[in-house]
Amino acid sequence: TQLLEQSPQFLSIQEGENLTVYCNSSSVFSSLQWYRQEPGEGPVLLVTVVTGGEVKKLKRLTFQFGDARKDSSLHITAAQPGDTGLYLCAGGPSGNQFYFGTGTSLTVIP
Amino acid sequence: NAGVTQTPKFRILKIGQSMTLQCTQDMNHNYMYWYRQDPGMGLKLIYYSVGAGITDKGEVPNGYNVSRSTTEDFPLRLELAAPSQTSVYFCASSSNGLEQYFGPGTRLTVT
Numbered sequence: 001t002q003l004l005e006q007s008p009q010f011l012s013i014q015e016g017e018n019l020t021v022y023c024n025s026s027s028v029f030s031s032l033q034w035y036r037q038e039p040g041e042g043p044v045l046l047v048t049v050v051t052g053g054e055v056k057k058l059k060r061l062t063f064q065f066g067d068a069r070k071d072s073s074l075h076i077t078a079a080q081p082g083d084t085g086l087y088l089c090a091g092g093p094s095g096n097q098f099y100f101g102t103g104t105s106l107t108v109i110p
Numbered sequence: 111n112a113g114v115t116q117t118p119k120f121r122i123l124k125i126g127q128s129m130t131l132q133c134t135q136d137m138n139h140n141y142m143y144w145y146r147q148d149p150g151m152g153l154k155l156i157y158y159s160v161g162a163g164i165t166d167k168g169e170v171p172n173g174y175n176v177s178r179s180t181t182e183d184f185p186l187r188l189e190l191a192a193p194s195q196t197s198v199y200f201c202a203s204s205s206n207g208l209e210q211y212f213g214p215g216t217r218l219t220v221t
Contacts, residue, residue: 004152031208042114042200042212043153088152093207096141096160097168100153 003027004091004101012107016078021104023089024071030093032065032072037086037103079108112136114213116201122219123191131186131216133201139211141204142184143168144176146197147215153200159184160207191220 004025013019023032031050035043047056049065049072056063060083062075076083086105092098117132135142140161145153155168159178173195175187184203188195198217202210 009150033209040215042202042214043210044212045209048209090153096158096166096207097155098210099155099169100145102150102152 004089004099006089006101006104008104009102010105012109013079015080015108015110019076019079021074021087022071023073023101025091026070027091028069029091033090034063034074035088035090037088043088081108081110084108114201114203114211116213116216118216119214120217122221125191125193125220127191128189129191131199133184133186133213134182135203136182137203137205137211138181139203139205140181141207142178143202143210144184144186145200145202146170147200148197156186193220196220
């Protein structure tokens with residue numbers, strides 16, 4: 001089992017604030033993905049990063065893959081209530097398997 | 111666009127009963143996956159398939175079985191349900207083994 005640790009586990013912020021969520025592992029991954037999951041629904045893929053040091057932007061979301069491909073961060077600028085959800089990172093594939101982190105639950109208060 | 115569909119949405123089983131969770135995708139994806147999600151534990155891979163007729167175990171396969179007779183369908187079978195199998199089950203598919211598309215989930219309670 002390849003462990004992915006996410007921090008913080010819970011985050012509650014005011015609308016308009018910035019935040020960063022982290023995903024760390026002792027294992028090297030060929031790619032790392034970020035998903036967002038809303039209550040009662042399945043995860044939805046936000047981004048895939050494959051190159052060490054890679055930075056991808058998706059509107060107000062910025063994703064970075066660590067140089068050593070063991071960690072990643074997700075930064076949200078000017079958070080909005082619609083950003084509320086569970087953010088999951090996943091590393092792989094390793095033998096066709098992806099390993100998911102335990103998630104960061106984000107609440108953005110209007 | 112149906113994507114990945116799962117049935118049922120909710121189910122309550124008694125200990126020792128059996129059931130099949132259905133998963134169908136209409137995107138002609140070769141890769142399909144079954145995960146379980148427990149509170150605070152993230153998603154754990156149960157079984158996966160890289161194409162029709164091919165299945166393989168994931169991290170937590172004990173107590174489950176799968177089959178993949180067609181590209182579209184990937185049912186998950188629970189034999190002799192146990193309380194430890196209470197969870198939310200997600201099916202996913204992928205065209206390239208990288209980006210996964212998830213279904214809405216099945217919430218299973220075993221009492």
